Amino acid sequence: MRKVIFVFMVALLTLAGCSRHIDSPDVPFDLPKQPPVPSGLKLAHTAGGMDLSWQISDSALVRYFKVYLADSLDGTYRLQDSTGDYSLTMTDLSNGQPYYFRVSAVISGGVEGEKSSAVASIFGTMAISINNNDKYTNSQTVSISFVVPVTASLMQLSEDSSFAGSSWQTYVSPTNKELSSGDGLKKVYARFQFNDGSSSEKAVSDSIILDTRAFIDSTYFTSSLPNPVAGDAVTFFVVTHESGGTAYVSFSSISRLDLYDDGSNGDVTANDGIYSRLYIIPADLEVVNGLVSGHFQDAAGNNADVRPAQIRLNILKAPTPITLSATTQSSSSIRLSWSQETDNDFASYQIYRSPNATVNTGSDLVTIITSRTTLSYSDDNLEANKAYYYRIYVFDNTGLSTASNITSDTTQINIAPTAVQLAIQINGDSSIMTWTTNGDADFGSYQIYRGTTPGITNLNATLLAIINEQSTTTFTDNRPTASTYYYRVYVYDKQGMLTGSNEVAAP
Structure with a gap:
């Protein structure tokens, strides 16, 4: 510690006409102490900002520190904050912006020392991505890529957040990493050292599910009928207990019928790993003793072994419609x-x-x-x-x-039948009758009547015969006596209307 001694010159004091010579002894005292200059400044990148830390040679003198910030090395440094600690976390920084920091110490009496040398880095995002943020992988070897704010020189990768047993390696992005064995959730941590001397304060991480196999528990179908037909519903199921994949069934001429696990198309519960579909049978489908096979690929891309249903499917095809x-x-x-x-x-x-x-x-x-x-x-x-x-x-x-x-x-409006024309020939005791053909579409019958007096009708004459065959136009009457008889043929239609022929006498 330096001391400065001031020597007071002897002064001649004249008091009341006389003078005295006074010698003053040496009087020692301390100059104000100079604050130490912070050194060893380091920047560490965090998720939301940067951590600045430093050292000091004589901490006993320091009451607090002032942290200054500039946008360039030779720029104007403005006071960012004050702290009694040996570090300061800075937030509200702009992404991609370079920042320069200097620190000074303040001692008792508010005396501020010189600012430290500057330390700088660029603020930005730090992130790690496994297989481009895929949720699943079916391979232990994965590709890891990084996002860092500045150029990195070294990195550490580990599935242990403490990085136990992990060594620093040259920074390469993307890089491959072998995951630990065994299916399940895998989390990879990464931290970095940057070319500007900064580092990552905390590790960044990403996770992925390692899934190396897929499996179908069962394949089956249900129907309200044992042998459904077109228009009936059949519900198909592939049970895997693993959501996020794709499943389908195949049978007969149907090579792929997609199933669902999203609560739609007849699926009861979404994301339960039971894939199903309510299927309405189309008109032209027929299946005889069909084998229903279940297929499944999980979200990681693994294909399960095909699993057939235990019961065969029969879909009956109804007859082809006619016109x-x-x-x-x-x-x-x-x-x-x-x-x-x-x-x-x-x-x-x-x-x-x-x-x-x-x-x-x-x-x-x-x-x-x-x-x-x-x-x-x-x-x-x-x-x-x-x-x-x-x-x-x-x-x-x-x-x-x-x-x-x-x-x-x-049906047509009914009109009386068309009359026929009757003719008779006598052959001994026989009257041989012939008549013209009735061509009506609603022909019912010919009815032959005989009377003994002129003016016969179906009401006053004797019915000799009823002929239902429309093409039959002859009838022979064997007369009981040699008297003269009168004949008439009535045409009946199917509604019972009738029309009589001409009347012919046979002597």
Whole structure:
């Protein structure tokens, strides 16, 4: 410690006409102490800022420190903060911006010492990414890339946050790392040393799930019917207990039917690892003793062994629909025609009739036709001037049926039958009658009457015969006596209307 001695010169004091000479002794005292200059400044990058630390040669003198900040080495340093510690964390820094720091010490009396040498770095993001932030990997070897604010020289990688047993290595991004064995969550930590002398204060980390195998517990399906048909629903399931993957089933001509684990398309619970789908059977699908196989690829890309269902799938195909048409023939008859059914297991055509446009198997059954090649039918004995609706069902040997279109027509208004012309030849005791053919579509019958007096009708004459065959136009009457008889032929239609022929006498 330096001391300065001031020597007071002897002064001649004249007091009241006299003088005295006074010698002053040496008086020693201390100059103010100079604050020490901080040294060893270091910057460490953190997630939200930078940590600045320093050292001091004589901490006993220092009351606190002042930290200065500038945007360039020779720029103006402005006071950033004060602290009684030997470090300071700075936040609210701009990403990509270089910062320069200097520190001074302040001692008692507020005396501030010289600023330290500057330390600098660029603030920015630090991050680590495993396999481009994938959630899963099926390989122990992963690619790790980094984001650092400034050029790094060294790095440490470890699955241990304390970096035990890990050594510094040359910084390379991206770099490969071998994960520890065993499926499960893997977390990798990284820290860095930078070319500007700064380092990372805390490690950054990323995690990934190592998954090296996929497995299907079971594959199965459910249906409300043992042998569903077109329009019925079948629900398929592939049980894996591993969400995030893709699953599907294959059977018969269906090479891939995707299943879901997101709560849609019939899947009950999302992300439970049970993949399912409610499938509505299309019209043209038929499956006989089909093997249903489950397929699964997990989120890590592992393919499970194919797992078949224990029960075989049967989907019956209903008969192919046919087309029906109706044409009115008369006041009592409608003719039906349809296209031919070509399926091998054909059993029958069943025709149903209704007075309204709703026609189903609960309507009136008109007829059952078991011949595949019979493609028409006349529905007779209908009411005149009335609309009728028809539908034909095709049944196969298993009892499945398919309905045709619904068609309709209206019977004609009924008019009296066309009269025939009667002629008679006598041959001994026989009257041989012939008449012209009635060509009406609703022909019912010829009815032959005989009387003993002129002016016979169906009410006052004897009925000799009823002929139902429209093409039959002759009849022989063996007369009981040699008297003169009178004859007439009445034509009846299917509604019961009648028309009489001319009257002919046979002597």
